[in-house]
Amino acid sequence: MIGAFAYRDGQLMAEGIALGDIAARFGTPCYVYSRQAIEARWQAYNEAFGDTDHLICYAVKANSNLAILDTLARLGSGFDIVSGGELQRVIEAGGEPEKTVFSGVGKQADEMHKALDVGIKCFNVESLEELDRLNQVAAERDVKAPVSFRVNPDVDVKTHPYIATGLKQNKFGIPWEEAFTAYEQAASMNHIEVTGIDCHIGSQITAIDPFINALERLMDLTRQIEAAGITLRHIDVGGGLGIPYKDESPPTEAEFVSALRQVFANRVEQIIIEPGRSIVGNAGVLLTRVEYLKHTPHKNFAIVDAAMNDLLRPSLYGAWHEILPVHEAPPGEQTYDIVGPVCETGDFLGQGRTLDLRVGDLLAVGSAGAYGFCMSSNYNTRPRACEVMLDKGVMHEIRKRETVADLLQPETTLP
Numbered sequence: 001m002i003g004a005f006a007y008r009d010g011q012l013m014a015e016g017i018a019l020g021d022i023a024a025r026f027g028t029p030c031y032v033y034s035r036q037a038i039e040a041r042w043q044a045y046n047e048a049f050g051d052t053d054h055l056i057c058y059a060v061k062a063n064s065n066l067a068i069l070d071t072l073a074r075l076g077s078g079f080d081i082v083s084g085g086e087l088q089r090v091i092e093a094g095g096e097p098e099k100t101v102f103s104g105v106g107k108q109a110d111e112m113h114k115a116l117d118v119g120i121k122c123f124n125v126e127s128l129e130e131l132d133r134l135n136q137v138a139a140e141r142d143v144k145a146p147v148s149f150r151v152n153p154d155v156d157v158k159t160h161p162y163i164a165t166g167l168k169q170n171k172f173g174i175p176w177e178e179a180f181t182a183y184e185q186a187a188s189m190n191h192i193e194v195t196g197i198d199c200h201i202g203s204q205i206t207a208i209d210p211f212i213n214a215l216e217r218l219m220d221l222t223r224q225i226e227a228a229g230i231t232l233r234h235i236d237v238g239g240g241l242g243i244p245y246k247d248e249s250p251p252t253e254a255e256f257v258s259a260l261r262q263v264f265a266n267r268v269e270q271i272i273i274e275p276g277r278s279i280v281g282n283a284g285v286l287l288t289r290v291e292y293l294k295h296t297p298h299k300n301f302a303i304v305d306a307a308m309n310d311l312l313r314p315s316l317y318g319a320w321h322e323i324l325p326v327h328e329a330p331p332g333e334q335t336y337d338i339v340g341p342v343c344e345t346g347d348f349l350g351q352g353r354t355l356d357l358r359v360g361d362l363l364a365v366g367s368a369g370a371y372g373f374c375m376s377s378n379y380n381t382r383p384r385a386c387e388v389m390l391d392k393g394v395m396h397e398i399r400k401r402e403t404v405a406d407l408l409q410p411e412t413t414l415p
């Protein structure tokens with residue numbers, strides 16, 4: 001079993017559909033997601049909040065396919081975006097701008113204009129320089145921009161250094177010791193309306209303590225800000241809850257939310273979370289086919305048709321993803337590195353996996369629903385994979401496979 005995908009009658013399936021049938025119809029490499037699994041994770045968060053005033057802002061960057069955003073918008077989800085492009089996606093998918101928060105350290109003036117135009121919930125402002133620019137943009141439109149400062153709480157989290165964001169040496173957020181002054185400054189600006197406070201300490205976090213430490217620090221600051229006569233309407237603890245890729249056992253959504261609610265007891269502000277990976281990560285797999293089995297005196301390689309351009313996480317973070325045969329088979333005796341066709345030694349999906357393989361076999365790379373397709377590229381002029389969403393026995397192609405013609409179309413040679 002990997003996430004939402006389990007063997008039945010020797011076939012890896014989800015929502016009553018065999019992955020082999022998906023490969024036969026759409027080819028490989030192909031991303032496959034289960035709608036039911038995505039909805040279940042979102043509902044788990046939502047139910048855990050009970051009657052506490054809350055907003056779940058799905059982090060669009062984790063998987064931004066329109067069908068995924070539409071699925072979540074229909075549940076009433078809010079969204080966390082980091083670019084004008086992501087805002088456009090949310091709108092096209094039927095998401096509500098009033099439930100959308102805009103994070104990121106480098107917001108451009110045109111993105112600010114667009115966000116003010118559609119009326120987003122707030123800008124998660126990450127520097128005083130950004131605050132100044134936002135004040136100017138809002139002045140040009142003669143409106144007030146809703147602002148929440150992303151405060152860097154300087155808490156340590158045990159995750160890959162590239163995805164830890166809440167340490168003082170990271171580029172994110174307003175430094176803890178400058179945050180109060182930032183609020184005073186913002187409150188005095190004509191075109192800024194202070195509405196909240198937020199943080200995001202990192203991703204793939206498998207313990208509760210760092211979240212609680214960060215929230216407690218935010219609450220301290222909130223009390224200080226309140227004492228200065230500035231009212232906050234929401235507290236946003238960001239995303240970051242991890243998922244099991246291998247043998248990790250992160251807190252469940254219920255445990256996570258219940259811990260937040262305890263710290264939050266007696267507060268009146270709305271509580272916001274920005275989960276990405278924990279909603280979509282284990283709802284997806286990357287389907288790929290074995291092209292060659294290459295045996296050398298030193299190592300065995302299974303060369304598959306997916307590569308680092310399709311799923312970058314193993315190459316970039318040394319991330320471990322489960323790799324299972326689509327047709328159930330005994331583990332076998334040979335150990336393989338599962339590699340792609342890209343011309344880089346770092347192009348691998350898994351290393352040292354014991355599998356019983358034949359050319360033409362289908363493999364499923366697990367936990368690929370988050371930071372999979374959305375981080376893919378056309379490196380080596382490889383068209384990007386198609387994406388398929390399963391919904392109660394029906395397969396929907398939610399993104400067509402690119403063709404080489406699609407890739408070449410925007411380019412021109414010199415006259």
Ligand code: LLP
Binds near residue numbers: 080241
């Ligand atoms: N909010 C903010 C402001 C963020 O920067 C992020 C993720 C999230 C929410 C969602 O975090 P999540 O719940 O998904 O952990 N590409 C990396 C992950 C980068 C995460 C960046 N920020 C990976 O593949 O592991």
